Amino acid sequence: MLEPNSLAALQDAVRGHxxxxxxxxxxxxRLSQVDDCTLLSMGGLAxxxxxxxxxxxxxxxxxxxxxELAQVLAGHGQAIPxxxxxxxxxxxxxxxxxAGLAGPGRFRFGxxxxxxxxxxxxDGAGQLIRAGSRVVxxxxxxxxxxxxxxxxxxxxVLYELTFKVFPTTAERLSLRVRCTDHxxxxxxxxxxxxxxWELAALDYLPSERWLLLQLAGPQPAIGQIAADIGLxxxxxxxxxxxxxxxxxxxxxxxLGIPQPEVVPDGTGMRGTGMGGNGADEKGPFNNPPVVxxxxxxxxLLPDLQLALAPLEDVHVHYSVGGNVAxxxxxxPREAAAxxxxxxxxxxxxxxxxxxxxxxxxxxxxxxxxxRAIQTALDPQHRFPPFASPTPR
Amino acid sequence: xxxxxxxxxxxYPADRFLQADSQLAAYGSxxxxxxxxxxxxxxxxxxxxxxINTVRFCxxxxxxxxxxxxxxSLSGGSLPVADGIVIGLNRLNRIxxxxxxxxxxxxxxxxxxxxxxxxxxxHGLHYAPDPSSQxxxxxxxxxxxxxxxxxxxxxxxTANHVLGIKAVLxxxxxxxxxxxxxxxxxxxxxxxxxxxxxxxxxxxEITLRLLPRAESFHTVLAGxxxxxxxxxxxxxxxxxxLLPGALEIMDALAIEAAEAAVACGYPAGAEAVLIVELExxxxxxxxxxxxxxxxxxxxxxxxxxxxxxxxERTTIWTGRKSxxxxxxxxxxxxxxxxxxxxxxxxxxxxxxxxxxxxEAKIRVANVFHAGDGNLHPLIxxxxxxxxxxxxxxxxxxxxxxxxxxxxxxxxxxxxxGLEKRDYLETMFSAPDIATMxxxxxxxxxxxxxxxxxxxxxxxxxxxPQAASGLRGxxxxxxxxxxxxx
Numbered sequence: 026m027l028e029p030n031s032l033a034a035l036q037d038a039v040r041g042h043x044x045x046x047x048x049x050x051x052x053x054x055r056l057s058q059v060d061d062c063t064l065l066s067m068g069g070l071a072x073x074x075x076x077x078x079x080x081x082x083x084x085x086x087x088x089x090x091x092x093e094l095a096q097v098l099a100g101h102g103q104a105i106p107x108x109x110x111x112x113x114x115x116x117x118x119x120x121x122x123x124a125g126l127a128g129p130g131r132f133r134f135g136x137x138x139x140x141x142x143x144x145x146x147x148d149g150a151g152q153l154i155r156a157g158s159r160v161v162x163x164x165x166x167x168x169x170x171x172x173x174x175x176x177x178x179x180x181x182v183l184y185e186l187t188f189k190v191f192p193t194t195a196e197r198l199s200l201r202v203r204c205t206d207h208x209x210x211x212x213x214x215x216x217x218x219x220x221x222w223e224l225a226a227l228d229y230l231p232s233e234r235w236l237l238l239q240l241a242g243p244q245p246a247i248g249q250i251a252a253d254i255g256l257x258x259x260x261x262x263x264x265x266x267x268x269x270x271x272x273x274x275x276x277x278x279x280l281g282i283p284q285p286e287v288v289p290d291g292t293g294m295r296g297t298g299m300g301g302n303g304a305d306e307k308g309p310f311n312n313p314p315v316v317x318x319x320x321x322x323x324x325l326l327p328d329l330q331l332a333l334a335p336l337e338d339v340h341v342h343y344s345v346g347g348n349v350a351x352x353x354x355x356x357p358r359e360a361a362a363x364x365x366x367x368x369x370x371x372x373x374x375x376x377x378x379x380x381x382x383x384x385x386x387x388x389x390x391x392x393x394x395x396r397a398i399q400t401a402l403d404p405q406h407r408f409p410p411f412a413s414p415t416p417r
Numbered sequence: 418x419x420x421x422x423x424x425x426x427x428x429y430p431a432d433r434f435l436q437a438d439s440q441l442a443a444y445g446s447x448x449x450x451x452x453x454x455x456x457x458x459x460x461x462x463x464x465x466x467x468x469i470n471t472v473r474f475c476x477x478x479x480x481x482x483x484x485x486x487x488x489x490s491l492s493g494g495s496l497p498v499a500d501g502i503v504i505g506l507n508r509l510n511r512i513x514x515x516x517x518x519x520x521x522x523x524x525x526x527x528x529x530x531x532x533x534x535x536x537x538x539x540h541g542l543h544y545a546p547d548p549s550s551q552x553x554x555x556x557x558x559x560x561x562x563x564x565x566x567x568x569x570x571x572x573x574x575t576a577n578h579v580l581g582i583k584a585v586l587x588x589x590x591x592x593x594x595x596x597x598x599x600x601x602x603x604x605x606x607x608x609x610x611x612x613x614x615x616x617x618x619x620x621x622e623i624t625l626r627l628l629p630r631a632e633s634f635h636t637v638l639a640g641x642x643x644x645x646x647x648x649x650x651x652x653x654x655x656x657x658x659l660l661p662g663a664l665e666i667m668d669a670l671a672i673e674a675a676e677a678a679v680a681c682g683y684p685a686g687a688e689a690v691l692i693v694e695l696e697x698x699x700x701x702x703x704x705x706x707x708x709x710x711x712x713x714x715x716x717x718x719x720x721x722x723x724x725x726x727x728x729e730r731t732t733i734w735t736g737r738k739s740x741x742x743x744x745x746x747x748x749x750x751x752x753x754x755x756x757x758x759x760x761x762x763x764x765x766x767x768x769x770x771x772x773x774x775x776e777a778k779i780r781v782a783n784v785f786h787a788g789d790g791n792l793h794p795l796i797x798x799x800x801x802x803x804x805x806x807x808x809x810x811x812x813x814x815x816x817x818x819x820x821x822x823x824x825x826x827x828x829x830x831x832x833x834g835l836e837k838r839d840y841l842e843t844m845f846s847a848p849d850i851a852t853m854x855x856x857x858x859x860x861x862x863x864x865x866x867x868x869x870x871x872x873x874x875x876x877x878x879x880x881p882q883a884a885s886g887l888r889g890x891x892x893x894x895x896x897x898x899x900x901x902x
Contacts, residue, residue: 079655079761102658125601138605139577152848160757161570161789162829164563164612165837165844167853168576171608175601192658215518219541221632221698246700320598322519348599375602394592394859395606401855411603 030069040151047182049120052111053377087119087183104193119183125175128278129226143187149407194241199270202236218346229343282340315354315379323347332366433461449493456497473589486555492834526557542627545572563612565830570788576611586618587861615867617860631696639718640684647689650716651787662696664788671782678743681736684720748797755831756820760790791829
C-alpha cells in the first residue's frame with residue numbers, strides 16, 4: 026500500500042500503477058478488498074483547507090478523519106448534517122463519500138448526496154478534475170460530485186471535497202416506543218415519519234420491537250413534543266436516559282446492533298458489533314461478521330423480517346425511518362442465504378465487512394449506461410470495476 | 418420530395434404535429450425572452466411510447482430535439498434549435514402514483530410543480546422545491562435544471578428530492594436510475610441526471626420524495642432604509658444559529674415592480690425588504706421566534722410585519738414570487754441574472770453591481786436568496802433601442818465574472834442554458850470541461866439532445882436569434898398569473 030503525502034505524489038501513484046484504489050480509514054474493509062490492485066492510503070492527504078463558519082461550508086482533503094472534522098465544526102456550533110458512520114473507527118471524508126452511507130441522523134435533513142457541493146478528484150490519467158463549486162448553491166456543469174457519492178473509489182481518487190454544514194442543536198432527547206409486532210412497528214414508523222414532530226432520527230430494533238426516536242431542538246420545545254408523542258401511543262413510550270441514548274446512537278453509527286443490557290430493571294441498553302462499545306466487543310478483524318447495508322422502503326420491513334426469520338444468528342437494525350437496514354451475519358454462510366432473500370424481495374445489499382462475501386447481494390442495477398459512464402470518466406480503466414456478480 | 422420528418426409525422430395525429438409558423442411561434446422562446454428561434458416542427462406526445470419513438474427517430478435521422486415543459490427556463494435552456502424539433506411534454510401530465518406511506522410520488526414530466534404539493538396535501542405531505550414559476554413550470558423542467566426556489570436553504574434543490582428517474586436517453590435507450598428508497602447504493606446516477614439541462618435525454622417518470630408539511634410557519638417581512646442593513650440582518654439571523662426555511666431580500670426597484678404587478682403592500686419607502694420564514698413544529702417555532710425577533714429588533718428595520726395567518730403569509734410571498742415577471746411593469750424588457758457569491762461578500766457584490774450598472778447607465782433591480790448568496794440582478798433595458806440588448810448582455814457578463822472572481826458561481830439555480838455557455842470556462846478548466854463532454858457523449862453520442870446549450874461554442878451553425886422587436890411575454894404572463902397592464 027502506498028501513502029502519497031502530496032497531490033503530485035498522488036497523481037504519480039495513479040499514473041504509475043496498472044490498477045489503483047484509494048482507501049481511507051478502512052472502516053468498511055470489504056469495499057476495498059480488490060485483487061491485483063495497488064491501494065493508496067489517503068492518510069497523508071488530510072486537513073481542512075477552507076472553513077468560514079459564516080458561509081456554512083467547509084472544504085477538506087479526502088483523507089481527513091471525520092472525527093477531527095466534527096470537532097472543529099462543533100467549536101463553531103456547527104455539525105456535519107448527514108451524521109457520518111464509523112467515526113470512531115476512523116472513517117474519512119473521502120471514504121464516507123465513496124461509500125455513500127450515512128448514519129441515523131441522516132433521517133432529518135438528508136444524506137451525503139444532499140450536502141456535497143464540490144470536489145476535486147484525480148482521474149485515471151492523473152489529471153486533477155474539478156466539479157461543482159465551493160459555494161452552497163451552484164448549477165454550473167454536470168453534478169459529478171453527486172455521482173461520486175457511492176462510487177466506491179471506482180471512478181477516481183477523491184482529493185478534496187466541499188460540503189454544506191448546518192448549525193448544531195445542543196439539546197437532544199431520545200424515546201423508546203414499545204411495539205407488539207413488526208406490523209405495528211412498521212405502521213408506527215410510517216406514522217412517525219409523516220408526523221409534525223420533525224424527528225432527528227427514527228430507527229427500529231426488531232429483536233426488541235422497539236422504535237428509537239430522537240428529537241433535536243430547543244427546550245422546552247422538544248420536551249413538549251416528546252410528551253405529545255407519549256399521548257399518541259399511551260403506555261408504550263418512555264424516555265431513554267441520556268447517556269444510554271448517546272451510547273445507543275453511537276453503536277448504531279458504528280454499524281452495531283444495540284442490545285438491551287441485562288440489568289435488574291431491564292431498561293438500559295448497551296451496544297455490540299462492528300464499531301460498537303459493548304463489553305464483549307471484539308475488534309472488527311477478529312471473528313469477522315458479515316455486515317451488510319440494505320436499502321428499502323418502510324412498507325417492505327415486515328416482508329424483510331419474515332424473510333430473515335429462518336436465518337441463524339443474524340442481527341438486524343433498521344434506520345432512517347425504515348429506509349436502511351443493517352444486517353450482521355455471524356455465520357458467513359448465512360450471507361448467501363441473505364442474498365437469496367434480497368433477490369426475492371427485489372432488494373439490494375452492499376457488503377461492508379466479511380472477507381469471503383461478495384460485494385453485492387440481491388438485485389444489482391449495473392446497466393450498460395453505468396459501465397459506459399465509468400469508461401467516460403476512466404478511459405484508462407485505472408480503477409477497479411464495481412464487481413456486480415449478479416447481472417439483472 | 419423526401420420529407421426528412423415524414424416518419425416522425427406518421428407517429429402523430431395532425432393536431433399534435435405542428436409545422437405552421439403560426440403554431441410554432443408559441444414555442445419560439447422561453448423565459449429568456451430576448452431570444453427566439455423557430456424549430457422545424459413541434460410534437461406533442463401524450464404517451465411515454467410516443468416520446469421514446471420520437472427520440473429514437475431523432476437518433477436514427479440525426480435530428481436535434483429540445484424537450485420542453487412550460488418553457489420557463491431563464492437561461493434559454495428550452496429555446497428551440499432551428500434545425501431541430503421541440504418535444505412539448507405538457508400533455509404527459511399524470512401523477513402516476515402517490516404513496517403517502519413511503520412518502521413519494523411518481524409523476525410524468527409534464528406535471529406542474531405546484532400540482533404535486535396540491536395532490537400531497539390531503540396526506541399532510543408536500544413537495545418542497547418551490548421555484549417562483551411553480552404555478553406553471555413542470556417537474557421535467559425542474560429535473561433538467563435542478564431548479565431551486567426560496568426554500569432550498571433548508572431543504573435543498575430539486576435533485577435532493579428526486580429518488581429515481583426513468584428516462585429515454587438520446588441514444589434511444591430506456592434506462593432507470595435510483596428507486597423508491599431514501600437511501601441509495603452505488604454511484605448517484607439520478608443525481609447526475611438532474612441538472613443535465615436536457616443534454617442526456619428525456620425523463621419519462623420521476624420518483625419524487627415528499628416531506629411532511631410543516632405544522633407552523635412564522636413569516637416576517639422587515640423593511641430597511643438600506644440594502645446594507647438588510648444584508649447585515651441576514652448575517653445576524655444566521656449567526657444566531659437559526660435555520661430559517663427561507664431568507665429573501667428585494668431592493669427598491671424590485672419592490673416597485675412587485676407593487677405595480679401584484680399590489681403586495683410592502684413597507685412604503687423601503688430601500689430593501691427582508692423576508693424571513695421559520696417553519697416546524699409549533700413548540701419549536703414558539704421558541705425560535707423569540708430568538709428571531711430579538712435579532713430583528715437589534716437590526717435596523719424600520720418596520721417589522723408578522724404574518725398573522727395563512728392569507729397574510731401568501732400575500733408576503735406573492736410579492737417576492739412575482740418579482741421576475743413583475744419587472745415587465747417597469748421595463749419593456751429585462752434579463753434575469755443568476756449568480757452566487759459567498760454570503761459574507763453579498764454586500765460587496767451588491768455595491769459592485771450598483772457601480773457597474775451606473776457605469777453602464779442601465780437600471781438593475783435586485784432580488785436574492787440571501788441565505789445562500791444567490792443573487793438575481795434583473796437587468797432592465799428596452800429592446801427597441803438599438804444596441805440596448807447587447808449592452809445589457811455585456812453588463813450581465815461583467816456581473817458573472819465578478820461572481821466567479823469572488824469565488825462564487827455563474828449560476829445558482831437557473832443553469833447555463835444558452836445564456837451562459839460562454840462563461841463555463843470562467844469556472845472550469847479545459848480538462849474539467851473535456852470530462853463533462855465525454856460524459857455527455859456517453860448519453861448523447863450524436864449531439865442531438867438540446868445542442869448548443871451549456872457548452873461553450875455553438876454545436877450548430879444557426880443559434881437562436883435575438884428577438885429584436887419581439888416583446889417576449891414571460892410564461893407567467895402567458896398563464897395570466899402576472900399582468901403588465
